[in-house]
Amino acid sequence: MSDIWVLGLLGCLLGIACGEKVCYPKLDCFEDNVPWGGTAERPIARLPWSPEKIGTRFLLYTSSNLDQFQELKPDKASLKGSNYDSDVRTHFIIHGYLTKENENWPVDMCKTIVPVESSNCIVVDWKEGSRTTYPQAANNARVVGAQVAQMIKFIKDTTRQGTDTFHIIGHSLGAHAAGEAGSRTRNLGRITGLDPTEPYFQGTVEKVRLDASDAKFVDVIHTDSLPFNPTVGLGMSQAIGHVDFYPNGGEHMPGCNKNPVSQYPDIDGIWEGVRKFSICNHLRSYEYYGESILNPSGFAGYPCSDKEAFDSGTCFPCANKVCPTMGHFADKFGISQVSKTNFYLNTGKAKPFSQYVYRAKVTIDGTRSQPGFLHVALHGDQGSTPLLQVHVGLLTPGSSYEATLTTEQNVGQLTHMTFRWNNHIYNPLLPKFGATKIELVRGSDSKTYAFCGEGPVHESFKQKVNPCQ
Known part of the structure; x- marks a missing residue:
């Protein structure tokens, strides 16, 4: 019997994870047993809240309503009465756990994307489900991902829009919610993970976290990848996409203060402690992505084994005379050429972050x-x-x-x-x-x-x- 299953059994005996299950109509049933709880990576098991308690909303922005969203629901009347255009690409943007620091970035990103490529942009607002203990929010993200998959299926079935035209952008816990949606959606076009969170996800099996099988193209930006314990790095260091970008080595972003060493008794205490200090590194991922929409050429990534090799100059220039650009246009360089590759680049200390x-x-x-x-x-x-x-x-x-x-x-x-x-x-x-x-x-x-x-x-x-x- 493997260690992970032994831990799961012990967790059950201690009343932490006992194989309970909850089912929500039109979505799915969700369990709290291994691998979702009672493991070394996920020691505290929680069943996700109901969709009603999480309060997920889908806020649509298009070129016809860029100043004011239209709330979209998975029913024909809502879709027909909106400005949704099934002939163009659709982006879903999912925020993460630490939303109090900047709650408006998904809206700002939609307002940047739509004029550039005339697309549908949908903000996935699940603030009520994310403002709770971290283990609970990590499991609530599973329901959010299922709801995004449900919305994509509804649009596809109603309009015949191909699933390869959908792109999900998720930050922090939102990146793993995007992975959940992708695992439920066949031939999803693309997922972008913006500094996916490490606690409860790094080192887990693929079904628990974002991974390269969740979409036809998965690109990931790592900006806070120091270990969570003891250095309070909030993001994953593990490469999980077809391409993984590590700007500035992925650990310390120029212009950000170093996260302090925290001595808190539990994971919620650590996250609360982080709120009082700098989470600048964790937030940089969506700031870089947002700038890349308007300035794609300034984020060229160089294939390299690690930061030391990149700093030495041995990875310059790019192979095949082309560098994929980190951010919005990372999918324009051919998946087969860059599959399962890590890329390194440097950025500036403040906006503009792009460098040449x-x-x-x-x-x-x-x-x-x-x-x-x-x-x-x-x-x-x-x-x-x-x-x-x-x-x-x-x-x-x-x-x-x-x-x-x-x-x-x-x-x-x-x-x-x-x-x-x-x-x-x-x-x-x-x-x-x-x-x-x-x-x-x-x-x-x-x-x-x-x-x-x-x-x-x-x-x-x-x-x-x-x-x-």
């Missing part, structure tokens, strides 16, 4: 070797970057210096570059250095550029470096 990465090789000429600084700036048809440091140290004529350059500015197609050098200290001999050639590789698609300079220049002079002829 290049690899530069700068070859210089000059009067004599001496210590100094090398900088370059990128200029394109959409803007320019500030000067970016390539090298600090000894400058030697005829030598080449390489660096990875990261910028928040999307310059578009490059037109020219700027080169500048500086002394460590003033040199009365007035040496000169210039860029004879700058070779640049764009990380997102491996596009290469070559720029050639003409002669050395004095310190702090900005040398324009044009495309090589």
Whole structure:
């Protein structure tokens, strides 16, 4: 007998999980036995509340009613009286457990998505079912997922809309509710998990949590993946999708304070303690996703084994000369090419979070070797970057210096570059250095550029470096 089943039996004997069951009409029956309770991952068993007590609502936004939602119910009169369009794609957005910090983000996301792609966007509001103890909310999410699956089936049966045109976006516990809906919906198009919660889900069997079998394409963004105990990382570190993105390594997001070590007696105490501190890392996942809707090219992900390999530059540029973009357009790159792959990228500390990465090789000429600084700036048809440091140290004529350059500015197609050098200290001999050639590789698609300079220049002079002829 496996350890998990032994734990389940012990839980039953202790009155924690005794194989009870509850059934809700038109949905399903739900049990609290193994694997739903009495296991090492889910020590406290709870039966989910009724749909009436959870109070799930489906709030529809379309291009015809972007300022005011229409409440959608699984009946023909409700659907017919709404602005729902079965000829376009449909997004469901499911919030998670920690809704008090930002209850409006699903509505904001719908209002961003709809103008971009003229779709139906449905906010799944289950706040009443999420404002309870964590073990209870984790099980209430099962009913929410079943309700989403019921709504998709009703729309499909009523309008003949294909299930591959439905996309569910879930944050925190909402990601696992999305997995529940996907497991009940054959050929569901896509699920996006935004930092799926770790407690009660990481390490469980697939039927309990979001996994790659729940939709034709499952993409996951991990932003708070430190262990829950003792570092209070709220999100899963486990890769569970066809593609899993780990921005900034997936643990600490720039601009966020580190979650404190908590010493609380139970899981609800820990979650309450987290409310008093920063949950910034956990929330970053939907902030990144929201920005990616309007700025997809700024979140290129690089296939890599881990953060250390990514930081070393060994994963640059992307294989096959294309990087999938984290976020809304992650499904545009071909599932077969990126299946079961982890991707890494960096983001900024604050909005805009997007970043653009290049690899530069700068070859210089000059009067004599001496210590100094090398900088370059990128200029394109959409803007320019500030000067970016390539090298600090000894400058030697005829030598080449390489660096990875990261910028928040999307310059578009490059037109020219700027080169500048500086002394460590003033040199009365007035040496000169210039860029004879700058070779640049764009990380997102491996596009290469070559720029050639003409002669050395004095310190702090900005040398324009044009495309090589």
